[in-house]
Amino acid sequence: MTKILKPNTEDEMAEAVAKAAGNGMRVRIAGGGTRPVGNPVEADCTIHTAGLSGITLYEPDALTIAARAGTPLSEIEAALAREGQHLSFEPAIWAGLMGTPGKSTIGGVVAAGVSGPRRVQAGGARDSLIGVRFVSGEGKLLKNGGRVMKNVTGYDLVKLLAGSHGTLGILTEVTFKVLPKPHATGTVSVSGLDDHDAVSVLSAALGSPFDVSGAAHLPKGDGGSPVTLIRVEGLAKSVDYRTGRLKELIAQKLGNGAEIAVEQDSDKATAPWRDVRDVSTFAGREGAVWRISVKPTDGPRIADVIRDAGEAEFIFDWGGGLVWALVPDHGDACAALIRNTVGAMGGHATLMRASKETRDRVEAFQPDLPRVGQISEMIRRQFDPMNILNPGLMARNLSGKAA
Amino acid sequence: MSAIEMPKANPAILSRKSEIVEALVSAIGSQAVISDPDETIAYECDALTAYRCPPLAVCLPESTAEVSRILKICSRMNVPVIPRGSGTSLAGGALPTADSVVIGVARMNRVLETDYDNRFIRVQSGITNLAVSALVGPDGFFYAPDPSSQLACAIAGNVAMNSGGAHCLKYGVTTNNLLGVKLVMMDGEVIELGGPALDAGGLDLVGVICGSEGQFGMVTEAVLKILPKPEGARPILLGFDANEVAGACVADIIRSGVLPVAMEFMDKPAIIACENFAHAGYPTDVEALLIVEVEGSEAEIAEQLETIKEIAARHNPAVMRESQSAVQSDLIWKGRKAAFGAMGQMADYMCMDGTIPTSQLPHVLKRMGEMSKEYGLGVANVFHAGDGNLHPLILFDANKPGDQEKCEAFGSDILKLCVEVGGCLTGEHGVGIEKRDLMVHQFTADDMEIQMRVKDVFDPQWLLNPAKVFPMEASHSRRHRNIGEAA
Structure with a gap:
């Protein structure tokens, strides 16, 4: 039984980590427990962030919100919604996909660097995040960034902490730039396209002046046939105008017979994006799930390669640049094939969900090239000299105690 | 605060000058190495x-390989x-x-790859900011970050x-539009x-570089996001009788849900200087001027400007004037971007760059006015109002003994005020040497230590731009670790 700690203040958190470091105890960091991404961690104790909860600052006029790391994401989204604002990077809820109970916390969102479909327009978690407070592996309470959206004072460790999966420090407070929630949403959908044609349509839409905020392709959409989705958001009249122009643009590109529909009812237009964001299609299904990041036109190419090797299903987001793949969970779950192909394309692939056996065998993250991996490892040791924070989670071979 | 100190030159290096130059020449050729003091003087300073x-x-x-050879030698x-x-x-x-x-x-200013389907451009880092936008402009794209110096400044900087x-x-700023870099490490190794x-794997090293x-x-190549140009853009000028009112108007516009692409603020001294310099058509009888720009199709622009005008009207603007033509819009922006040059014609100045929470704007402007009186130095304000990034220009006379020191003291008081109200020392210009010694006001020793430890990873010898960013005492032991730099 590992020891469980639940500090209620930043100071208690710092003390808990300092103690662990002093005793050489390895620490598993737990937020809401909805995103078990990364290599399985062997630890001597678990530190929960749940005790550090609550919004600490919200200035709607300044488009800024700060909250303690253990604050449920839903609480933050509700507070923002009351003021007509939102987290523009559209954080996904992966509890369904990962089959995990619990409530996503804002610290977990940052640690995992989670971004949704609006990544193509508004950037990711790293782009909205403007300040962090965290406890390093030495038990020191540190800060970087702040509460203003333009800040180049010192190095940008905020970016480094976003997506570092707790390996550099335990986040205690995070601050974001937020944006007004769009008044209206419209979705243009095209039916029946293969992956390559779909991405080509998405590229045209994303390269148009119509400020596209979502660009996805579902090879098995409603009823099992392909659907390609393009979203625009903003003031109502503007959304009507831009969906109309996008429809024209796509019709021109695809020629006669193209099946293009426009949904201008905001609620209906928003609905499919929640599924894209949360990868709902793969929730509760058998198989291993990969998250692949490449340049958009390489999206369909990597899908072809995986499909040629066997059974697989895909969801394309970010105009084709984010590919979710569901593959049979046996052997290495296509790891060698996916990693080699994606690596040659200059992208990377993360094993998101798989059986314990597969996860024990396969590195969760795409291994870095040697010098880059060495730099990353050295940076982790600067923040966490004893290698006690989520050891091995990001790169097992270099830093973990597991084989 | 007295003038900013730089470390004394290491005599051991100075005495080896010919040996060092010889090594550099043999690595990249004599045409690429300048060592004659008459010529190196052209590189004695930047815009500070x-x-x-x-x-x-x-x-x-001229190439990454040459940069690598130089760094290996150094x-x-x-x-x-x-x-x-x-x-x-x-x-x-x-x-x-x-x-x-x-x-x-x-x-090193070549374009290496332009890919509209994937919306990126790969360039060598010596290319100027504006050249990138100019290159992709005819195809309907642009590179978003637009510093005032964009005609001259390089992507590397x-x-x-x-x-x-x-x-x-x-x-967003550069980091939100930068997808990748080619970096030459101090030991000469080149990494990509x-x-x-959109997402890189592993730790976000591009983000921290x-x-x-x-x-x-040394970043020798960059992969930059390029964006489709909006169909059109139009600024509106809003003039107010008081700075506070302009500040309140900015807050209301942000709350309304309209997101202008830019909201620039100028106070009276800045308005007058810019108008005299650029003849942009700014009203000179108002205390504060906002340039608010929106983008989109003709109809979208109209819709957004309608909302903005409604909001502004609640604040009784003295002037409310939409740009009537592309020429007028260009002129309005030319006036704003010429602000520094305009001030430079009137006096010597130092340009500050703190950021504050926008809610603190009225308080900070008031305090700055008081400090201006205390120091007896004029100050003009141009800044990015939407994001709270201030650019107070403090006017002084470089020929008057003591004036520059007074100006620097005033400047550091302003920046300390920015930190005090919850902001930061620099919003977009960087720390350099200018704000180096003020870092202690924003960061604890531990906060700086963790940053310096990241530099230790990339540059264990502390040879790259060593006497910048961190206070001299804070970086002292690291800078002296390998090379007994003269005390």
């Missing part, structure tokens, strides 16, 4: 012209390196020391300082980080 010091030598490489011979883009830093980011080698990337611009309220994909002020390595 109050501080000058010619370097030991200047290298102007690393082996323990010579400090000052990376330089176009030398437009307002913070002294490219200020040399007498024992340093400046590596300028100006000759933009990446080093994480430069911003007037339009970052919507489009990130790339055309951007804004590292040339202290981690």
Whole structure:
């Protein structure tokens, strides 16, 4: 039984980590427990962030919100919604996909660097995040960034902490730039396209002046046939105008017979994006799930390669640049094939969900090239000299105690 | 605060000048190495012209391989390196020391790949910011960050300082538009980080290299996001009788849900200086002027401006004037971007760059006015109102003994005030030497230590732009670790 700690203040958190470091105890960091991404961690104790909860600052006029790391994401989204604002990077809820109970916390969102479909327009978690407070592996309470959206004072460790999966420090407070929630949403959908044609349509839409905020392709959409989705958001009249122009643009590109529909009812237009964001299609299904990041036109190419090797299903987001793949969970779950192909394309692939056996065998993250991996490892040791924070989670071979 | 100190040149390096120059020449050829003091003087400063010091030598490489060879030599011979883009830093980011080698990337200005389907461009880092937009402009694209110096400033410097611009309220700053870099490490190894994909794997090293002020390595190539140009854009001028009212109007516009691409604020001294200089058609009888720009189709622009005008009307503007033509819009922006040049014609000035929470705007403007009286130095304000990034220009007379010191003291008081109200020392210009000694007001020793430890990883010898960003005492032991730098 590992020891469980639940500090209620930043100071208690710092003390808990300092103690662990002093005793050489390895620490598993737990937020809401909805995103078990990364290599399985062997630890001597678990530190929960749940005790550090609550919004600490919200200035709607300044488009800024700060909250303690253990604050449920839903609480933050509700507070923002009351003021007509939102987290523009559209954080996904992966509890369904990962089959995990619990409530996503804002610290977990940052640690995992989670971004949704609006990544193509508004950037990711790293782009909205403007300040962090965290406890390093030495038990020191540190800060970087702040509460203003333009800040180049010192190095940008905020970016480094976003997506570092707790390996550099335990986040205690995070601050974001937020944006007004769009008044209206419209979705243009095209039916029946293969992956390559779909991405080509998405590229045209994303390269148009119509400020596209979502660009996805579902090879098995409603009823099992392909659907390609393009979203625009903003003031109502503007959304009507831009969906109309996008429809024209796509019709021109695809020629006669193209099946293009426009949904201008905001609620209906928003609905499919929640599924894209949360990868709902793969929730509760058998198989291993990969998250692949490449340049958009390489999206369909990597899908072809995986499909040629066997059974697989895909969801394309970010105009084709984010590919979710569901593959049979046996052997290495296509790891060698996916990693080699994606690596040659200059992208990377993360094993998101798989059986314990597969996860024990396969590195969760795409291994870095040697010098880059060495730099990353050295940076982790600067923040966490004893290698006690989520050891091995990001790169097992270099830093973990597991084989 | 007295004038900013730089470390004394290391005599051991100075005495080896000919040996160092010889090694550099053999690596990249004599046409690419400048060592004659009559010529190195051209590199003695950047846009922070109050501080000058010619370097030991200047290298102007033409390729990543040449940069690698230069760094290997400097690393082996323990010579400090000052990376330089176009030398437009307002913070002294490219200020040399007498024992340093400046590596300028100006000759590395080629475009390597343009990909509209995937919306990125790969460039050598010496290319200017505006050249990138100019290149992709005819095809309907642009590169979003637009510092006022964009005609001259290099992407290398933009990446080093994480430069911003007037339009970052919507489009973000350099880090939000940078996808990947080719970095030459101090030991000469070349690594590629990130790339055309939106997310890079592993730790976000591109994110921490951007804004590292040339202290981690030399960025020789960059992969930049390019965006489709909006169908159109139009600014509106809103003039008010008081700064506070203009500030309140900005807050209301933000709350309304309209997101202008830019909201620029000028106070009276700035308005008058810019108008006299650029004849942009600014009203000169108001206390505060906002330039608010929206984008989209004709109908979208009209819809947004309607909302903005409704909001502004509630604040009784003295002037409310939409741009009537593309020519007028250009002129309005030309006036704003000429602000620094305009002030420069009237007096010597130092340009501050703090950021504050926008809610603190009225308080900070009031305090600045009081401090201006206390110091007896004029101050003009131009700033990015939407994001709270202030640019107070403090006017002084460089020929008047003591005036520059007074100006620097006033400047640091303003920046301390920014930190006090919850903001920061620099929003987009970088720390350089200018704000180096003020870092202690924003960061604890531990906060700085963890940053310096990251530099230790990239540059264990502390040879890259060593006397910048951190207070001299804070970085002292690291800078002296390998090379007994003269005390």
